[in-house]
Amino acid sequence: MSAGLPPVSPPESEVELLARARALAGRTLGAVAGEHGVSAPPDLRRAKGFVGTLVERALGATAGSRAEPDFPALGVECKTLPVDARGVPCESTFVCTIALETMAGAEWEGSVVQRKLAKVLWVPVEGDRRLEVARRRLGEPLLWSPSSAEEAELRHDWEELSGLIGRGGVEQVRGELGRALQVRPKAAGSWSRRRALDAEGAFFATLPRGFYLRATFTARVLQAHYHLPGAAGAR
DNA sequence: TTGTGATCATCT
DNA sequence: AGATGATCACAA
Numbered sequence: 001m002s003a004g005l006p007p008v009s010p011p012e013s014e015v016e017l018l019a020r021a022r023a024l025a026g027r028t029l030g031a032v033a034g035e036h037g038v039s040a041p042p043d044l045r046r047a048k049g050f051v052g053t054l055v056e057r058a059l060g061a062t063a064g065s066r067a068e069p070d071f072p073a074l075g076v077e078c079k080t081l082p083v084d085a086r087g088v089p090c091e092s093t094f095v096c097t098i099a100l101e102t103m104a105g106a107e108w109e110g111s112v113v114q115r116k117l118a119k120v121l122w123v124p125v126e127g128d129r130r131l132e133v134a135r136r137r138l139g140e141p142l143l144w145s146p147s148s149a150e151e152a153e154l155r156h157d158w159e160e161l162s163g164l165i166g167r168g169g170v171e172q173v174r175g176e177l178g179r180a181l182q183v184r185p186k187a188a189g190s191w192s193r194r195r196a197l198d199a200e201g202a203f204f205a206t207l208p209r210g211f212y213l214r215a216t217f218t219a220r221v222l223q224a225h226y227h228l229p230g231a232a233g234a235r
Numbered sequence: 236t237t238g239t240g241a242t243c244a245t246c247t
Numbered sequence: 248a249g250a251t252g253a254t255c256a257c258a259a
Contacts, residue, residue: 048255049240056240066259067238082242090242092250097238127242175251185252186238194237207252208237215250 005037008060014074014143020059021123021141029125030134032058040134050133052080055123067096069116076143077120081218082127083139087228090127093213097186100196100209104166108155111162113181113211117154120144124222142225150180150221157181161211168199170206180217186210 011017024032029051033040036057041047056078061070070078082090096112108114124139146154157178164173165183173183185207193205222228 044242044255046255048242049257051242052240053257070239080241092241094239094241129242182251185254188237188254188256190253210238 010060010062017071017074018143021121024058024138025140027138029136043133051125055080075119077116079120080123080125083124087222087226089215089218092215093218095211095213097208097210100165100170100194103162106162108158113158117146144221153180168197170196180214182212182214183209184212
């Protein structure tokens, strides 16, 4: 998605942000894109970030890729979440890249993951790959902060995973680890390399990794806040 | 080149 | 079918 029409000014309050997000609910990506002078791609294979970037633009997020919340003044992170017809997330949610060299001694409080997930604006969007991107509709947004139980869960996983990485065990970390939070590659390709520390404290090059929220975790978040059809009955 | 926006493409 | 590991575009 390039250039486009004049940018939207940042929302001045949570109320305003939520109002803007609610105004998008039910609308198609094609319609929203048109209003901002961009066009929807036929599919997302070569435009994986299209939906997220479009929604941020529509909501007035400060453009660019920076290591701060999408709405710095509000401390809110915006995440689009592809869901199926039942409202169940189709994909995991990327949280942040992992600073492999500095995980040793890091603490949950103040960590990038803790700060990014402290307040999230979830924007569901139809994620059925068979649906033309321009026809996919946006859903009702949810301004969410982790419950104490959710935060405890996230913290538990984060401490296990970051501890392993901090002790030089990044190569031992697989996607299978973690109930809510997991570590997976985050790279342009399998040839990408980032500096990390091994168990002896020596540098070595390894695949860049990122923290992701499992789809099963975000499914529970949505279930707790929306009135969704029971997964058991439908088919 | 790196971080943010994520989804794709296989494998089990 | 669901999850893991791989991958794509863009801005700064």
